[in-house]
Amino acid sequence: MLKRILAPLVLACALLALAGCTGQTAQEGADSTSVSSGGNDAASSSDGSPAASEASDGKSIVVYFSATGTTEGVAEKIAAATDSDLYEIIPADPYTTEDLNYNDNLSRTSVEMADESARPAIGSDPMDLSGYSTVYLGYPIWWGEAPRIMSTFVESTDLSSMTIVPFCTSGGSSIGDSAKTLEQQAGTGIWTPGGRLSGSASDDDIAAFVERNR
Template identity: 55%
Template sequence: MGKNLVVYFSPTGTTKKAAQKLAGLTGADLYEIRPEIPYTTADLNWQDSGSRSSVEMKDSASRPAIADHDANVEAYDTVFIGFPIWWYTAPTIIKTFIEAYDFSGKIIVFFATSGGTDVMKATTDLMETLNGKGKVRGGILMSNPVFSDKMLKEWVNNLQLP
């Protein structure tokens, strides 16, 4: 397998666990997307239309600042990008990350965690953000309670990564 990077955004720790599992299976390096201003519990309250996450997700131009830009994606063949599903898609900070790097010649694989929403809308939205740079392969929701190590291994094998 080529050189892999697992990038993730995980304000609650759920996506971090999925990212660690995926990195362990693929032998990938890990990189956490950290917001310049960390999210509080109140910021993540999806039931409050005035919460930070609600405001960001209502604004398609929102690009929350990232604490650093040290991912060094150019050193990798495949970049897995993981996030929680917010409002049926990826948090806008993922677009901030994608727009900060050149993914030309890279394989990009999205993975997400959610209580029930699948990853397809997020994948479509993020493909638009990539604007033809990089080749997107697959996408997976990793929060199903019956999602086993065996299923993850089969999914990775089916990606046919370099």
């Protein structure tokens, strides 16, 4: 109940920040392949700095959900900086612009985010992460939380003994407790604090984020 009272306040603040970043359409970039390889055969970074190299000795992958392309852009930057593979969580039923309307209490996202038990189905092929030691896990903030499809993912994927580095994009909200909630739902994995990254994060921002979450 408290969450439903506070959420509009959080969103109101966020929407002020969002005012300058409209223009994207729902599912922009959602046609990318589910998995793409960054190689993982050499720890390199976009600027060649050691600080942006792979976060651990093993293979790493960036797993992300992005409805309008912002998180996807950040995911690609992290993958390039850490020589990680990429896997996109694509909803079985993609989100339309109407679905993403946070001003409509009856929009799909409003209804899903009001229901803690909602678990939207994933349409992309299931991902076996057993060969990876580090998973960067990215998502947009919706109503102060991770989209419910992220819960679908963490509850259906074996993340045991992996380091999970959560990251989000948003109109201004911090990552808050969203990653802690996902950690509880996963019930496994070694979760770093992670954090919010701007859609326009620079190579230095990305390198600093990777370094902080080693």
